[in-house]
Amino acid sequence: MTDRLVIYLIKPSKYDDEGYVVRFWKGVLPSNTLSVLHGLTQDVIDRRVFGNLKIDVVTFDETAEKLPIRKIVRWSQQPHTKLLVCLVGVQTNQFPRALDLAKQFRARAIDVMIGGFHTSGTISMLGMEEPDIQELFRESITVVSGEVEGKWDEILSDCLKGRLKPVYHYAQDLQNLVDIHEAPLPLTSPKTMKHFAKPAFGTADTSRGCPFACSFCTIINVQGRKMRERSPERIAELLRRNYHAHGTSFYFFTDDNFARKKLWRETFEAIIGLREEGIKISFMMQVDLARKPKDFVKLAGQAGCTQVFIGMESVNPQNLKAEGKGQNHVEEYQKIIKEWHDAGIVVHTGYIIGLPFDTREQVPQDIRYLMDVIQPDQSSFFMLTPLPGSHDHREMKKRGEWMDPDFNKRDSFHATV
Ligand code: SF4
Structure with missing residues (x-):
């Protein structure tokens, strides 16, 4: 029985021309997507959508923080703990890094999701047959296209039941995208902001x-x-x-x-x-x-x-x-x-x-x-x-x-x- 859900929200960095992960001593521009997803998750906690289930959220901006991959894997081995890794706000130039990270976590049977402009834009304009989207499916990495306001409960519920779908596609109808007028507010993570030049x-x-x-x-x-x-x-x-x-x-x-x-x-x-x-x-x-x-x-x-x-x-x-x-x-x-x-x-x-x-x-x-x-x-x-x-x-x-x-x-x- 699961009595704890740990959600890692990770904004991946990218590789430089020599293949090293780009990481700065201090970050400059905090990722808004990371804060948006953090806020949506906190809202799930506040509304007690999953009753007494303990939910922890940890954010990482890889452009300024070293990812403790082994530690994350160890968390997944804790008894009664479900772990979900979300690679968020992934742009096209970050996609190779995000894919490598996702594969490492999948190799340890950890649930992984990937969203952001690359997956969303590709699916929206080219469809799901594109080789990079197909590779995600082959690796059992869940693909998110579009915004998850109003959908996050459903995705987390699927995760807890062990039934994450291969794809969540929320950007089919660009005329009727989610209304954000009263959407949960983004939440800043002090832990991540410590790695930024100007908190x-x-x-x-x-x-x-x-x-x-x-x-x-x-x-x-x-x-x-x-x-x-x-x-x-x-x-x-x-x-x-x-x-x-x-x-x-x-x-x-x-x-x-x-x-x-x-x-x-x-x-x-x-x-x-x-x-x-x-x-x-x-x-x-x-x-x-x-x-x-x-x-x-x-x-x-x-x-x-x-x-x-x-x-x-x-x-x-x-x-x-x-x-x-x-x-x-x-x-x-x-x-x-x-x-x-x-x-x-x-x-x-x-x-x-x-x-x-x-x-x-x-x-x-x-x-x-x-x-x-x-x-x-x-x-x-x-x-x-x-x-x-x-x-x-x-x-x-x-x-x-x-x-x-x-x-x-x-x-x-x-x-x-
Ligand atoms: S469509 Fe709008 S957001 Fe995109 S480049 Fe043109 S002015 Fe900027």
Whole structure:
């Protein structure tokens, strides 16, 4: 009889070019997925879904913590103890590492699940016949596609009965994904945060999805194009709780497009309202370059936004058109950036190299134009990378175009096409 369930939530790292696991002395950006899954599990405990069953949750972010694999295996051998390893938030470049970890645990007959953008995007755009998904099935590793809010009880119940399914597919209908308005709040793990450089720096998702249709993007094929949002009251509750429990006062909001939230005004006002309780929050967020609702930028500044990350991608209109990024208008870039600057907010732009109209001659000219005319405060440059789950990747596959088969390299810092 099982009287204890131990759930290991692990955010895997990736392999470097020499095959070593990448692990930093201190982490920088805590994994929001890890906190979301931790919060969902705590909610199961609080609601006593499994009665008197003792449930322990242990989180690991492998980018900053060494995984005690032998210790985890020993736990699985404790009498009356059921152990479940969940490899969470796995991106394509982390998939080889996640698969290796999963195989090690499966070799000891430990139940293992794997979820995140790689499995979700692959199943959503290509189906379950893909070789990497088939390999997971062969290894009896449970595959999760999509988000598990509202489903976690069912999955854990299956695990306790020893009947985990080969796949839990929750992203079939992207128009009707789970409502997160009142979803359980993410939970920060002090144990994991000890391995981060700034324990007062947190991540949180206030919404999911994006209405646009950029062809290189995987987000829209996993989280959908219909915005789903946590309620402003719940967001304030999360920030308040983290402030009092962990001193968290600076956030990276992981929403892929904060500017398309319907409840953006109410969310900013809720954050401003926390000041009356002595809780001063500042944050970074990601937004698009399309026209913002009136007052958006001003209110963002008042709420404590200090930096925006904007997916500019290119200053060449032909590239933007080719990638379905019609919402970006190069002639408006300067004005939009000035508006953020006028509100005292730093602008960091993301730029992609390798788009269809990029050439050796054109790229240096474009970057010069970016620096001299557009003038963001900071820019990060990424190589165009076909990610499973994106329209571009699916079309390249259909056309039989070569892509580097090594998923470790799909991190936008390696040439893969
Ligand atoms: S604006 Fe960003 S999140 Fe939205 S579809 Fe384009 S790349 Fe994806």
